[in-house]
Structure formats: C-alpha cells, structure tokens
Amino acid sequence: MLPPIHTIIENFELIEDWEERYSYVMELGRAMPPLPADKHSEANRVHGCESQVWLDSHLDTAQDPPRVRLLGDSDSSITRGLVAIMIAIYDTKPPDAILATNGLDVFKQLDFGNHISSKRAGGLRAMDERIHREARKLVQPAQ
Template sequence: MAQDRFEDLVETFEFLDDWEDRYRHVIELGKAFPPLDDALKVDATKVDGCASQVWIHPRIDGQGADATFDFAGESDAMIVRGLIAILHELYGGLRVGEVTKVDARAELARLGLNDHLSSQRSNGLRAMVERIQATATAATG
C-alpha cells in the first residue's frame, strides 16, 4: 500500500546498516522538511501525546473519499521533525479514503524504527499517526 516515495525510503534504510546511520538519516530528513509557518502553530494543529512540541496542519484537496490528503508539520525536536517527514512520505498525496487503510505500524516497522525509538518517541509517533488518520476519516464525510 505504500507509495513509491516511501518505498524509496525503505530501500535507503535497508542500505544503512547500523542504527546510528539511520538515526542520522532521520535527522537529515527533518532538516530538509519545509518548516511550518508560525501562524499555523496553534492549539488546533498541535498534536497531544508527544514529548516535544509537534504541529500537523492537514491540507485536503477535494471532497469525500477521493479528496487528496497532504499535510505540513513541524517539531521543536529534529528527530521528531524527521519522523514527520517520514509520515509525509507515507501519507502525503494519498486519497483520504486510502489514508485510513495504511497500516502505519507495519510500514514504519520496515524502516526498523520500532526497536530504536524511546517509548516517548514511539507514543508521539503513534499520536501523529492517529491525528492523520482521524483527519482523513473526518474528511471522507
């Protein structure tokens, strides 16, 4: 179910042998991810359940299940910002009806993140996925 962009990311992570290299790559993804406009860093876009500050601003183009889902996001922690970039590769550009069908846990496991993120980071990642999926569910009407 993953998009080509995410498949490319999986291949990159498979190429990186040790976790430190993967960790650095996540940080690089975060550095490269476009910043969120400060005007969008409001309570409505803030994701609860994250140890760091996280904002996700959804963008829905169209209506109903065929609308296209995308989002902008940011965090004050560079590793979390990288996780946002990874989620963008996983979800950005899907139809809202497809977003809820993505098994994020299984897809992210392919990157080998599950065993190396702290419990706080894992909880935050789960909270971001839940926010994305709830937004998509609401947009399907």
C-alpha cells in the first residue's frame, strides 16, 4: 500500500543520498497495487514516456463528493516508482481538486529536476497531463 504524499515528501527530506532516494522510489513502485492485466491496454498507455507507462482511472461515486481512483504500472522499476508518486499525489481526490493541483510541483519540491533525464521529465509531464485530461472528462458529464 502506498503511503500518502505528505509521508513520501517527509521521507524524501530524511534521505540525502540520491542512490538511497532512487531505492526508495523503486520501493514505492513495489508498494503500488498491481494494475490488472486487462488494463495494460493501448487506451491506458501514456504516450511521451521513455518507458512504457499505463494509467487507469475511474470515478468512485460511492463517496461524496465522488473521487478519482487511479492505478498504474510501468515496465521500468524507477518509472514505476515515479508513477506511484504521481498516484499518491492524485488518487482519491475529487476531479476538481485534481484540476487545481500541479503534480509537477511536488516533483520540483523533491528536487527531481536535477536528478532525472529530460526524457523522464517529459514522461512526468505526460502523466500529469493525462491525469488532468481524465479528471476533466470525469467532471464534464456532471456539468
């Protein structure tokens, strides 16, 4: 089970060495619930990522207000950990709260800008854009 994003941020602040931070990122990826095999589809694939990334979202209407539920996966251990952080940022938020959140700000706060390749940074942007696009789709039927 993934810890909440505030716990991930606190843990990053305690880890100074980037090799250890990468180990923690991979640990987060392993803690993420598995994405069912049928969700590894082209429709769920995030384009623009260096590795293969899949994100699945649906609206949980059993809660008031309804909340977006996210699952994800990647074929790369580090990228799977980055997906886990993105999910920790957005999972269980109402769509309007997702639209008001910039997940990339969390990655800046964690100082990833200086420690990941430009292709991985592009992948983070693609994931963030995908989650926002899905949240907009989930909001529109209610309007």
